[in-house]
Amino acid sequence: MARTMNFNPGPGALPLPALERARAEFLDFAGTGMSVMEHSHRNKVYEAVHDEALGLVRELLGVPAGYDVVFLQGGASMQFALLPMSFLPPGGSADHIVLGAWTEKAHAEAAAWAGVAGALARIAASTREGGYTRVPRPDEASLDDAAAYVHYASNETIHGVQYRELPTFGRAAQVCDMSSDIFSRKLDVSAFSLIYAGAQKNIGPSGVTVVIARHDFVEKGRRDLPKILQYRAHVGANSLLNTAPTFGIYIVRNVLDWLKGLGGLDAIERQNDAKAAALYAVIDAHPALYRCPVEPGSRSRMNAVFRLPSEGLEKAFLAEATRNGMVGLKGHRVIGGIRVSLYNAVEPAWVEALASFMKDFARRSG
C-alpha cells in the first residue's frame, strides 16, 4: 500500500511508526490478551501508558517544576469555555488578542460566559480589519494589566498566520492556544500561566486536549463550579477524575515517543523550518501564479495558505494534486484557495513532492 501524502489541517497525518506500533499490539497489548482500549483506566497496565504520555509532555517541552500537565476532553473549543468559567470572576475581565477565526471564537465563547457571570471579555487587539494577514503586536494592544489573563494563539490554522517568536502581552497571566503548533518548535513554558492544545495536529488523534498550567494559576480558579469543569479537580486526579480517553492518550504516547527518538523539539524544529522554507520559496518564485496573502513576518510554518489567479485554476490545482497522491490541500471555506498543513508527521519527502508539482504546474500554466 502506498502511503498518501496527507496535508490535512487536522485531524492530520500521524507518524507511521506510531501507527505501526499501535497496529502491531492492537489486539494484544503488552501480552495481556486484550486491546489497550479494553483495559480499565485504573489498572497498572493502562496507568503506565498514561503516566508515560504525561511524562513525555514534560520531558519534550521542558515543563518546569510548579507546572501541572493534564489530558482533558472536548478539544480546544471546550477550553474556550472552561477558561473563562474558572478564571473570569464576576466583575473581572480578560484581554483577548484576536488573530484569526479560532481566537475570534475563543473570544465569543468567553464573552458568552462573561455575560452569564457578570464579567468582561475585552478585545485588546485584532487584525480582523486587514483580513488576518498578520499577527497583532504587543505594542498595538490596549492591555489592562489588571486583567485576569490575556488570551492569544500561537498559530491560526485557517488564516495561516503564526507568531514566529512568542510575545508577552503586558503583565497579566499569559494564556495561549497552541493547538496547531505545540511540539513543532522549542518553547519556553515558563512565560505562560496556561497553555492548551487539541491533540489532532501534532500530538495524536482528536479527542484529547493537553493543558499545561502553573499550579498557582490553577489554584486561583473558581471553586464553586461542578468539579468536571475545574482544572483543579483534573490536576488533583492526575487526569483520571473520570474515565480518560485511554486509546487517544495511548496514541499520544506513541507519537511523543517517536518525536523523542527523532531528537525532540530541536530536531523537529529544524525539519519544520526546512519544510516551510521550501514551500514558501516555490510560492515566492512564481508570483504570477501563487500569492500568499500573509505578511512575511507572520507566515505560519504549520499552515501555509496561498491563492491562484482564479478559482478555476485552484480547482485544477487541487484535482491534479489529488491525482498525484496529495490530499487535504483545499483551503478553509472562510478564505478559499489552497492550504498546506505541514505538521510534524508531514514527511519532508511529501513537501518536496508538492514543491516539484507546484513548479511543474506553474511552468505548464505560465
Next chain:
Amino acid sequence: MARTMNFNPGPGALPLPALERARAEFLDFAGTGMSVMEHSHRNKVYEAVHDEALGLVRELLGVPAGYDVVFLQGGASMQFALLPMSFLPPGGSADHIVLGAWTEKAHAEAAAWAGVAGALARIAASTREGGYTRVPRPDEASLDDAAAYVHYASNETIHGVQYRELPTFGRAAQVCDMSSDIFSRKLDVSAFSLIYAGAQKNIGPSGVTVVIARHDFVEKGRRDLPKILQYRAHVGANSLLNTAPTFGIYIVRNVLDWLKGLGGLDAIERQNDAKAAALYAVIDAHPALYRCPVEPGSRSRMNAVFRLPSEGLEKAFLAEATRNGMVGLKGHRVIGGIRVSLYNAVEPAWVEALASFMKDFARRSG
C-alpha cells in the same frame, strides 16, 4: 494469542470482530492510504462513518422521529454538568433519584451548578441509607411535577443495582444515565426526554458519549451559555461543532454494526439475560461462600456484585481467577468484594468458565 476473559467494569471488553475489523484497516482505511484517524472530520470518507454510527444508534434503539442523536466528549460526568447548565434555569429545580455512587455524583454536580445559577437540585428519593442494595421506587419518591426534569440512572455499576423495568417518575421530563446498560436490552426511547451514555461499556472505547434527546426538550435549553456547552449547538452541527473524536466514533460504528449482525437488542437481551441468570444461580447455590447484597428485584444484569466470607478468601478468589485468565473482577474500592461486569461483549463462554471456576472454588472452600 489466547484472548483474556475480560470482566472489566469499563472501559470493558469490546467485540473481537469489531476490533479485528479496525486492525485490518488501521493503516489504510477504505483504500485511502491513511488511517481513519488521519482523515479530516469534514471529508466525505470520515463523514460516511460518522453518519453510519449515528444511524445505527437510531436503528438499533428504534429512536422515534422528533429525537436528536449526538456524540459528545467528556463522558457521562460531563453530562452531570451540562444537563443542569442547560435545563436548570435560575429559580428552577430538578429532582434527582439517587441509587448509587454515580447518581450521587450527578446530584452533587447539579447542586454545584444550582448554587452558581440560583436554582435547586433536590433529592427526591435515595436508597443510600440501606447501602444502595435496591433501586428506589416511584411511589416512594417525593416528586415535584413542576421540576425542570427528573434524573435517574438505569443501572449503577459500583453497587450492582438496576431497574429491571425502566420506571417513570412523575410528570416532569425524564432524564436517564444509561451509561452501563444502553444497548443491552430493548428500550422505549419515547418515555424519555434525554438519555445519555458514556461509550466505554457497551458501545465502544472511552472518549465518546451518546446523547439521545427530544428535539423540543433540546430547544428548551438555556441560550446564553458558551455554544460548546449547549446541546442545541451540537445538534445543529450534526456532532461536528468542533473536531469530533473520530477514531472513537469509528469504533462505535464497528461495535454497533457487530450488534446489528448479531440480531440487535432482542438477541443481545436474551444473551445477557442468560449470562446473568447463570452467574446469579451459582451465587445463590452457594450461600455459605457467595453473598450478593442486592435485593433480587434490583440485581443488575450488567454488574453482579458479591462478597465472600472474608477479605482473605476474596483475595484468593481473585488471584486464582487471574491465573485462570479471568480479569477485572475486583469490586470497586467503595464496596469491596467481587464485581462481574457482563457487558454485551463479554462472551457467554467466559461466563460459563467463570461459573465453573466459582463452583470449583466453592467445593474446595466448603
